[in-house]
Amino acid sequence: MRGADQPILIVGGGLGGLTTALALGRAGRPVRVLEQAPEFGAIGYGIQLGPNVVPMFDSLGVTAAVLEKGDVPEACIMPDAYSGEEIARIPLGASFRARFRHPYIIIHRVDLHQVLMDACRALPEIAFEPAAFATGFEDRGDRVVVHAADGRSVEGAALIGADGLRSTIRAQLRQEGEPHQFGYVAQRTLVPMEKVPDPVPRQNVYLWAGPGFHMVHYPLRHGTEFNIVAVYRTATFADRLDERDHRAEVERTFAGTHPAMQALLALMNLERRWPLADRDPIRHWHRGRVTMVGDAAHPTLQSLAQGACMAIEDGVCLAAMIDRADGDYAQAFAQYESARYVRTARLQLESRYMWGIYHAEGVARDVMHETFAGRTEDDIFRCLAWLYDGFALPSDGPRRLPSHRLKESE
Numbered sequence: 324m325r326g327a328d329q330p331i332l333i334v335g336g337g338l339g340g341l342t343t344a345l346a347l348g349r350a351g352r353p354v355r356v357l358e359q360a361p362e363f364g365a366i367g368y369g370i371q372l373g374p375n376v377v378p379m380f381d382s383l384g385v386t387a388a389v390l391e392k393g394d395v396p397e398a399c400i401m402p403d404a405y406s407g408e409e410i411a412r413i414p415l416g417a418s419f420r421a422r423f424r425h426p427y428i429i430i431h432r433v434d435l436h437q438v439l440m441d442a443c444r445a446l447p448e449i450a451f452e453p454a455a456f457a458t459g460f461e462d463r464g465d466r467v468v469v470h471a472a473d474g475r476s477v478e479g480a481a482l483i484g485a486d487g488l489r490s491t492i493r494a495q496l497r498q499e500g501e502p503h504q505f506g507y508v509a510q511r512t513l514v515p516m517e518k519v520p521d522p523v524p525r526q527n528v529y530l531w532a533g534p535g536f537h538m539v540h541y542p543l544r545h546g547t548e549f550n551i552v553a554v555y556r557t558a559t560f561a562d563r564l565d566e567r568d569h570r571a572e573v574e575r576t577f578a579g580t581h582p583a584m585q586a587l588l589a590l591m592n593l594e595r596r597w598p599l600a601d602r603d604p605i606r607h608w609h610r611g612r613v614t615m616v617g618d619a620a621h622p623t624l625q626s627l628a629q630g631a632c633m634a635i636e637d638g639v640c641l642a643a644m645i646d647r648a649d650g651d652y653a654q655a656f657a658q659y660e661s662a663r664y665v666r667t668a669r670l671q672l673e674s675r676y677m678w679g680i681y682h683a684e685g686v687a688r689d690v691m692h693e694t695f696a697g698r699t700e701d702d703i704f705r706c707l708a709w710l711y712d713g714f715a716l717p718s719d720g721p722r723r724l725p726s727h728r729l730k731e732s733e
Contacts, residue, residue, distance in 0.1 A: 339617030339634030340485030346642030404533030604668030
């Protein structure tokens with residue numbers, strides 16, 4: 324089986340991989356999703372989805388299912404970690420919906436993954452191959468061969484890497500070393516809502532900002548569960564420590580913070596932590612019949628809660644470009660990359676900037692407080708418009724590429 328008869332291979336069965344598979348399958352294209360885990364599924368905690376992703380769900384036919392599983396908060400609030408004084412607020416109710424046309428959604432990652440899996444499984448064009456850990460690939464000009472750790476070789480018409488921050492596909496396309504680590508780690512916990520004590524606000528999305536640390540929390544699954552994330556800077560970010568050491572670091576870092584934060588820290592399971600990292604933006608993430616989506620292409624910090632949204636936008640855009648190019652994968656991938664690289668690079672850079680804002684120290688922290696205090700609702704919406712107004716699929720071919728894009732090594 325050669326050429327157009329072969330499936331498009333997707334390495335990675337996360338949100339980006341499933342979105343891409345679903346968009347391709349809905350267009351009638353055969354897809355084979357390779358996942359290193361022994362079975363398809365998701366682990367994780369809560370994620371936030373901006374209004375920019377809802378039109379993508381519309382195009383995939385899953386909006387109703389997502390809204391059934393998710394919740395729509397009334398506000399995103401940033402208090403000071405010590406005083407509890409409100410620094411900033413993004414209203415997410417009627418005025419937000421009027422401006423951005425779609426809701427802001429909070430949802431358990433497992434639930435979103437299941438919505439996409441169910442939609443994919445309903446399509447005969449999409450096949451799943453678990454326990455297929457991709458170790459590399461060959462682009463043979465008329466097809467691509469993916470090699471798995473167990474010795475299998477899988478052939479396809481093209482290859483899409485959706486395998487995350489430490490992508491095997493990216494490592495073969497680009498020689499660039501380890502991701503950029505910032506010295507921060509995240510501790511994540513889900514608890515039943517009935518265990519959350521009174522000092523803690525249970526509704527809406529909260530981000531408590533402090534010097535070198537922050538905490539995020541919000542309800543999930545229609546108020547039955549509570550998602551807590553504690554992020555902090557530590558010199559031991561790359562070390563393997565035990566739970567006792569983690570708790571000692573957390574207690575030291577968050578000492579003196581607001582009683583609501585202290586109450587949440589007491590609930591947290593601190594056994595495991597995740598070092599946080601990103602990569603510098605790049606202009607090119609494809610070569611020949613191979614390209615990437617999501618964190619494999621443009622990994623970002625969590626500051627704007629848009630990693631999943633960008634992966635979903637990627638998948639819808641890429642499928643549309645493949646459909647338009649009708650078998651010319653090099654052209655499709657170049658058009659996709661041209662349509663996406665500036666938006667995703669801006670997200671990466673603005674996320675780094677906001678990381679500094681959230682964790683400001685000293686005089687910079689005072690400036691941050693005063694700056695936010697002077698912002699109106701219109702000011703906030705204007706700052707978010709580039710992101711939340713969404714992504715329009717190119718309608719008439721690729722944009723004209725500027726001369727600085729001619730260097731394929733960038």
